[in-house]
Each structure stands twice: as C-alpha cells, then as structure tokens.
Amino acid sequence: MAFFRRELGPVERFENVLQIKQAERDKLAGRLGSAESALIEQRAAAERLAVAGASNARLEKAETKMRADEERARTLRTELADLDEQIASTDRALSDARAQRDREQLANKIETLAAAIEGAVPGFSAGATALVDAVAKGAVQVAEAARFSASVDAVRREVLSAADLVCWELRTIAVRTRAGNANVTSAAPAEAEQVPQIQIERQMIYTLNPLLWREGSEVKTAPAFAMVRLPKGLLPLALRHQHVDYLNARRVQTLMHVHGSGETKAEPSSDDPQLVDLDALAASEQQSPEADVA
Template identity: 70%
Template sequence: MSTAETVLVEKRAAAERLAVAGAANARLDWAEAKMRAVEERAKTLRAALAEFDEQIAATERALADATTQRDREQVADAIEAMAAAIEQAAPGFGSGAAALVEAVTKSAASVPEATSFSASVDAVRREVLAAADLICWQLRSAAVRTRAGNANVALPAPAEPAQPPSPGIERQLIYTLNPLLWREGGEVRRVPAFAMVGLPRMLLPVALRYQHVDYLNARRVQTLMHVHGSSSGFNGEIPQDAPQLVDLDALAAEEDDSARADVA
C-alpha cells in the first residue's frame, strides 16, 4: 500500500509536469492512463486493507469471546463438580447420623439424656440433608447462569436468619412465605416474607399447617429463592402494626382453644 501511494504521487507529479510543459496529447493521454491505473491499484489495496483490518478485529473479538466462554465453562464445570461431590457425600452423612439415632432407639435401655441426644442428631440430619439439597440446586443454577454469562461467578453469601436466635430454644431453619411474628421470653420477634429464619419448633406445625412457611428443600421454596434471592433482604424493623404480619402465637392459641372445645 505504501509503495502504491508513492508511485501514485510520482505519476501525478509526472502528469502535472507534462501538462505544464505543453506536451502532446498522446503523451498526456499516456500519462493519465498510467496515473489512473495506479489510482485504481491504490483504491483496490485500500479496500483490501480495510477488509483485512475488519477481519482481524472480528477474529480478535471472536478470540476474546471464546476465551471468556472457555473460562465460564471451566468455572461452571467446577461448580457442578462441587454440587455432585456434595450429593455423593450427603448419603454418607445421613447414614452415619441414622446409625447414631438407631444406637439409641434400638437399645433396650431408656435414658433421657440419650433420647435427647438421638432427637437432636435426627433433627440435625434432616436439616443438613435439606440444606444439601438446597445448596446443590443453588450451585447448579449458578453453573447455568455462569455458562450463559448472565451472572457473577461468585455465589451470594449464605443468608443469615432475619432474627438472632435466643438460647435454649429448639429451632428449625425454615423459609417464610408471609411476614410472621411470635414471642420469646417477653420479646416480640418479627421476620419478613421470603427469608430463612430459625423458627421455634413448637410453632413449626401451626406455621406449616397454615402454609406460612415451608421447608428449604421444597420445590416452591427453591423457585422463590431464585426469584427473591437466597438472602432475606431484611434491613430494618417491621412496623408493629403492619397489617400483613401473621401472629403465630395467636394461631397456636386458637388451635388449642378449638381442640379443648372439641374435647369438651
């Protein structure tokens, strides 16, 4: 291209000199023909060069996209491998915990401390297996989003219960479907909808019965977490007079009164 531009400048200068010197028409025609030929050559080279530049740019973009997608695939494969490893390890944990429970339940002796230990182990087993199902679903969802390139690679931090637990109360990690309140030792607990909370086990049956909560491994809970995120998004105090709050203590009391009335 550089050579063609140099030759074109020379041909133009030569044609200009002939024209200024009053050369014959034949010589001028010849000079113009030479100049036009070089001009066409330079024009062709410019178009080819522009095409090559566009091809190089397109190839570089394709290379960058392919490199990014390769990195995404590697990260997604690692996430899916983690989910598979958790799934493979979960049954071993479940069987080990079940063996501990059976060591107490199948014994002829009955010791309160051992019975309490067995109940605690069984509760932990159920909660861990439910949490394993949930994290595997979250990991696979993250892998799909990572492959598609529409999500950050890093997973969100595990959600914390919306309310700090009080000591000495047996709890179940659960997912709320409505805003809830209950009382613990003179203190009123309020939690928002679509949050993971540690609900006292004594209130769990009534909350499940009225479908105000559900287990973490429930299919609809997984969908709701996908829509609302795995964290509660609870950053402030729920007003005491909020009309949507469901009083679990009141529900439990109503059921007790109704049961006593039926017995009477």
Template identity: 65%
Template structure:
C-alpha cells in the same frame, strides 16, 4: 513414516486456540493489505505530483493523457486496497468477538464444573452422614435399657438426619440448576441461594431450616425480620409450631415443597417483603393470639 506419526499424535486444538489462530491469520492478512495500501498511496501521490508537473510545464496532450491514465490506474488500485482493508477490519473485529465469547464460555464452563463438583461431593458425603446418624439412633433404640434423655436425644438426632438429607437433596438440585444456568450464561451468581444470607442471624436462637409458603415477619434481638414467600429460612423453633399449624411454612421433605422449589427456587420471589404487604404474616402476633386460647383450654 515419521510424518504420519506426527499427524496421528497431533493434538486437536480447543476452541480458544482455533479462534486465536483465526485471529492471527486475519491480522496477518490485514497487515499485508495495509502494506499494499501504503505502497499504492505513496505511488498515487507520486503520480499526482508528476502529472501536476507535466501540466504546469505545458506538456503535450498525449503525454498528459498517459500520465492521467497511469494516475487513475493507481487510484483504482488504491480504492480497491482501501475497500479490502475495511472488509478485513470487520473480519478482525468479528474474530476478536468470537475469541472473547469463547474465552467467556470457557470461564463459565470452568465455574459450572466447579459447581457440579460441589454437588457431587455433597452427594458422596451424604451417605456417610446418614450412616453415622443412623448408628447414633440405633445405639439408643437397640439398647435393652430405656432412658428418657437418651430416647429424646435419639429422636432429635433422627429428626436432624432427615432434615439434613432433605436439605442435601435440595442444595444438590439447586447447585446443578445453577451450573446449567452458568454454563448457558444466564446465571445471577451475585444473588445468594438463601434469602436470609444478607442478614446476620443470632447464634443464640435455636432454629430449624424451613420453607415459607407466605411472606413472614417476626421480631428478633429487637429488630424485625421479614422473609418472602417460597424461601428457605432458619425459623426460630419457638415460632415453628404456630407457623406449621397455620400452614405458613412446611418441612423441606414435604411433597408440595419439592414442587414449589422447582417452580420458585429457594431465594424468595422478590427479596424482603414490604411492611405494608397485605399477605405479610406476623408470627409474633399469631403466637400471642394462640397463647390466650391455649391458657383458656387449660383452665
């Protein structure tokens, strides 16, 4: 009865343990073959030495025939053990590769689980943010008194709420896609999710998270910044109207952006665009062209 209980509660081995046990068994079998081969080689050396002594001493032909037959028998066994040892060496190498692959897959699964857990945590936190932001908006919109500053604050909070929720949906989709790639072993985790993460951004500039439809460039703190098409970037709000007007960017909750995100992701097609790229759009130059026409309209 105790035996059946032990079998019932015996823990099932995971893939790593199964491969480790298989490797141990193959190593043990190889060691047995190596010991047999060592004994056979020692015996073969002794048989050869004995046959050599008989031949030098001029032993009878019948005795030499028996000595040579014994030596060939041992030699055949030695060849057999040596061939078996080579075969077991290949099996050991295969078992070691299988164990290494299983460990690598375990590490990938662990990382993928952590990525998926991050996505799940964001999804759990998003409704709380939505509720808090909505409460702030309603504190103004449901009030009997209307004040322009409060109304402007409410509109800004509602815009931020929509942007954050859209960005949360987007990052959760990207995280789960990254988890799938990681689990399959073809994720490029060294590349950042956002194309602009390699470049430090000025904290003094008011920005908005936006999706690029064309490669863009603008000047910022005396330096030229370039971003590729189909990338998620923090665009200075001063450049946002002209970029939206000419359809070089679009909001994250736009239908076409969701489609482009599934097709291209959010890191851009090929890193920072070349300065000579004919498709590169200079937002500063575009803004400068728009300003004289706006002044003319006012006049």
C-alpha cells in the same frame, strides 16, 4: 497409520481466523504503501513533464499511468477497509467465544461442587444413623442419650434436605451461568452472619403462608414460600396449623421448584390479609382450653 486431528473449539477457530486475517492485512497494507509511493512518483513525473513543455503524447501517456496508479491505490484502500471490518467482527466473535468458554468452565466447577456434595451426603447420613442406632440399641436407655439421639436425627434430616436444595440451586446456577444470565463470583467470601443478641434455638423450615412473630421487642416477618429459621418454640404451632412444613416434605420440594427458596422475596406488608401472627395464634390456643374449663 491413521491420525485423527482434534476438532478445534470456537476460541481456537476464531484465533486462527484472526491470525490469518491479520497476516492478510499486513500484506495488503504493504501493497497499498507501494502503490501510494508509485502514485506519488508518477504525479511528480507528470508534473515535471508538464513544466518542461513535453509533447501531448507524452503528457497523455503520463496521465494515463497516473490514473491507473490512482485506481490501484483506491482499490487497495477499499480492500483494506473491508478487511479491517472483518478483523473487528472476528475480534468481537473471539471475545464472545472466550466469555462463553469462561462461563462453561465456571459452570462445570459449580456442577462438580454439587456432585461432591451429593457424594458426601451418604457418608454423613450413615454416620448420623450409626449414632442414632448406637443409642437405640444400647443396653440401657438414658434420657440424656435419648435427647442426643433425637437431636442428631433432626440434624440429619435437616442436612439431607438442605443438601438436596443446595445441589438443585447449584445446578440451576450452572445452567444460568452457561446461558450468561447469572452473576456468580468465584471464591467470593461468605458474608458473616450476625450473631443474635438473644440465643434462640431455631430450625430451618419452609413457609406456606406469610408469618409474623416477636422476639423480645423485635418483630420478625417472613414471606410465603421461603426458607426461614423459625424459633423452635413456635414450630409445633406452625406445623399444627399447616403454616409451615419441613424441607424434606414432598410438597415443599415441589413448591421450591415453583417458587424457589425465597431469598429475593420482599417482606410481607403489615396489612397483608394472609399474614399469620403466630404469637396471637398461640395466645388464642391458650385461651380456648381456659374457656372450656370455665
């Protein structure tokens, strides 16, 4: 019966090599200790012979033995120093292999999370579609039910687009994590979103130009090619003038792959020539019909 040995991973290989080299060092250190003890004894013996006035032949023999012991101890010290360097190098390689293994495990967990989100999306979409169909196929049409159906359908589209985006971002993070150039903190607590003082109904969209608008006394800006929660009151205007588009739009998916989601982009400067003032654009649209009537 044939048995197949499991192939060892980098961490296990380096651990085995390190254990072997450490065992070799222990043996070599023991041999060096014995050689140095023998050298000390031989030096003492040569000293006693010289003090006692031994013959030249005996002194020469003692010196020859002492030089041999010195050479043996010197050789063992050199071998021990070389082995220490090998152990240090192997230990560094082991640390790198462990770090890479941890990155691989974290990247696998991130990809599993992306797959779980993708697996849950069809169920969510089917449930939302069932709600919309229940209103559309109802025996009677009621305004409240129609508004509810429209809201559910809008949320469904937004969630599907957001799910595609987050899965793409998670897989990008997984690739960077494997390469060692991503700073991902596992199980990090999510930052609490600040609740705005004025409750404004918003929708997540993708900007095609840098935008500016006002919410009370506060001026809001958004860079180009970024995901932004735009007030729904300004959304038709921005869509009509091609300054934004929905997340599930085909061109938006392409732009996200090119420019990303815009999380790290700086806010546009006030003198940016491409900055679009949505409030001013809305005011100009209102003045245009009045001018036509006049």
